[in-house]
Amino acid sequence: MPISVNGVYGDKIKKYNVIVDASQKYILVPVVPGTNPDSVEVEFDFDGTWKKISHADKDNHVKYLLTSNGESEEWTVAIREWGNAITGEFGYFADAEADCFDGKYYVYPTSDGFDGWGGYYFKAFSSPDLINWTDEGVILDLKEDVCWSDGNAWAPCIIKKNGKYYYYYSANTDKFERNVGKAVGVAVCDTPTGRFVEPLGHPIVYDTMKIKLEDGTEKEMHYPGQVIDPAVFTDPETGRSYLYWGNGSLWVCRLNDDMISLKGEPRCITPPNFREGAHVFYRKGVYYFTWAEDDTRSKNYHVRWGYSDNPMGPIIGNEIMIEKDESHGIYGTGHHTIINVPDTDKWYILYHRFNFPARFEGEFSDYYGVHRELCLDKFNFDNNGRIMKAKPTLEGVTEGEEFNNLAKIVCHTDLDGVDEGDCIEAVVEVQSGECETEVDVIMELYDFQSNLVATEVERVVVGEFSTIAVNLKIEAPEKMRGHYLQFFTDDGIEVKKLTY
Numbered sequence: 001m002p003i004s005v006n007g008v009y010g011d012k013i014k015k016y017n018v019i020v021d022a023s024q025k026y027i028l029v030p031v032v033p034g035t036n037p038d039s040v041e042v043e044f045d046f047d048g049t050w051k052k053i054s055h056a057d058k059d060n061h062v063k064y065l066l067t068s069n070g071e072s073e074e075w076t077v078a079i080r081e082w083g084n085a086i087t088g089e090f091g092y093f094a095d096a097e098a099d100c101f102d103g104k105y106y107v108y109p110t111s112d113g114f115d116g117w118g119g120y121y122f123k124a125f126s127s128p129d130l131i132n133w134t135d136e137g138v139i140l141d142l143k144e145d146v147c148w149s150d151g152n153a154w155a156p157c158i159i160k161k162n163g164k165y166y167y168y169y170s171a172n173t174d175k176f177e178r179n180v181g182k183a184v185g186v187a188v189c190d191t192p193t194g195r196f197v198e199p200l201g202h203p204i205v206y207d208t209m210k211i212k213l214e215d216g217t218e219k220e221m222h223y224p225g226q227v228i229d230p231a232v233f234t235d236p237e238t239g240r241s242y243l244y245w246g247n248g249s250l251w252v253c254r255l256n257d258d259m260i261s262l263k264g265e266p267r268c269i270t271p272p273n274f275r276e277g278a279h280v281f282y283r284k285g286v287y288y289f290t291w292a293e294d295d296t297r298s299k300n301y302h303v304r305w306g307y308s309d310n311p312m313g314p315i316i317g318n319e320i321m322i323e324k325d326e327s328h329g330i331y332g333t334g335h336h337t338i339i340n341v342p343d344t345d346k347w348y349i350l351y352h353r354f355n356f357p358a359r360f361e362g363e364f365s366d367y368y369g370v371h372r373e374l375c376l377d378k379f380n381f382d383n384n385g386r387i388m389k390a391k392p393t394l395e396g397v398t399e400g401e402e403f404n405n406l407a408k409i410v411c412h413t414d415l416d417g418v419d420e421g422d423c424i425e426a427v428v429e430v431q432s433g434e435c436e437t438e439v440d441v442i443m444e445l446y447d448f449q450s451n452l453v454a455t456e457v458e459r460v461v462v463g464e465f466s467t468i469a470v471n472l473k474i475e476a477p478e479k480m481r482g483h484y485l486q487f488f489t490d491d492g493i494e495v496k497k498l499t500y
Helices: none
Strands: 007-009 019-021 026-031 043-045 049-052 061-068 071-081 093-101 104-111 121-127 134-141 154-161 164-172 182-189 210-212 218-220 231-234 241-245 251-255 262-268 276-283 286-293 302-308 316-322 334-340 347-354 372-381 409-411 423-431 437-446 452-462 467-475 484-489 494-499
Touching: 093 347, 093 372, 104 154, 134 164, 154 231, 210 262, 231 276, 241 276, 276 334, 286 334, 302 334, 316 347, 316 372, 423 437, 423 452, 423 484, 437 467, 452 467
Parallel strands: 026 071, 093 154, 093 334
Antiparallel strands: 007 043, 019 026, 049 061, 061 071, 093 104, 104 121, 121 134, 154 164, 164 182, 210 218, 231 241, 241 251, 251 262, 276 286, 286 302, 302 316, 334 347, 347 372, 409 484, 423 467, 423 494, 437 452, 437 484
16 A cells, blocks of 8 residues: 655754655655755654655755555655745744844734634744744733733734834734724733733724824724724834724824824725735835735735825825736735845835645635745835835745844935035934943945945944934935935944934
8 A cells, every 4th residue: 555644844844835746755845945955854744664765866855765564665855945934834824014123033923723713822933034933932812911802813013112012913802891893902012022911901993992082072983894904104204103904994093102092083095905904114205005905715815005105195006016826826925014124125025825735726715714824025126116016936035134233224315416526414313321432423325226335434432321413424426316325333322313
């Protein structure tokens, strides 16, 4: 009787993406990029024993002898370096948010694999390079940490402000004083890996909630669709923070400085083809809005984008950013977030897809709609700032994107019109800590393709717990068109731009 193998597992193996072809006695084994094929210790899930009988050949094929019930067969294991799915070692996850804190990338997803999207806890993952990921464990458990909910832990987002981390999430209101369906909650922590604490005792946004208007009166709010899928964004031009949410309709409201309450009346800014999963980011004076269209159980689930000159809309444009690739069996590419490698113009879209390889008939799949996994692929902008359509891949990120932890600020103030030879002058504020420090304060000028074209360095001494203003000047080496400035110090001391 032929030997039947259920799958394989082991360190660095993306076990949820393994493909077993019993007819060819062949197993495709995706591993974390950078893994030496000969170092992979494959554990087989079957009733029998196995022995490695060859080293990896030029195609990274390794031979194994499998034995079961007295019968032996030679099988081929093909090692493939795939960045996607980034969570292929750990399980099923979806609806992720990502950010960069303290020299690491962090990902905050929905825990998937539950019938009816019934997960009740949130985890976090960290990476120094977008390739090697660490499971940071549970950072918020609705059943243990939230008094008004016990499940449907979906689609979180996070932001750092005022020295703390604010974590927004979707949940049911089964334990709330009145069940109002799904709602958005907030939790707070001093670290990006929790454990987060729910400070309010109630959701920050829910249907039928009453808000206080600027004139002191109250208004009861009603939100068509579900109150889910929060997104949080701080405007780098003003420092103001905004909360977005919605399924079926997209809403936005400014957050108060405490980050746990709304300021003013929410505004509906629903773009065409909007289903859910909004995400907002900023680049070179433009606010980009991205969102998911279709049903997460549909193989056609995908991401669209538009833009605005204001973080509260209105949203202009409606184009596809990423969608399925049937030729490679990649489906359901939606509910995403955007990663900008710090201090660069390198961009990635983090999205979920149906667990690969997905095998089903028709357009919808209830199984794959709750068995999703996180993937990461590059995207770019054209010279006019339009997002160029991203391509979903199996390989994903295969070269690490490490970054240093210098405290840098990027100023995308419009420099267009500055001629060659003109003086570009800025004043920045440098603030020290517990001891006197001598540092280089650096101003860099980049072109629209993020090529460094000029640098100015000023050496200064900053006394303990002191703040000084530093004048920096650069002579424009060429006519300015899409250029921008970047300020930082050589040892991570905080820099703030004052004037330009």
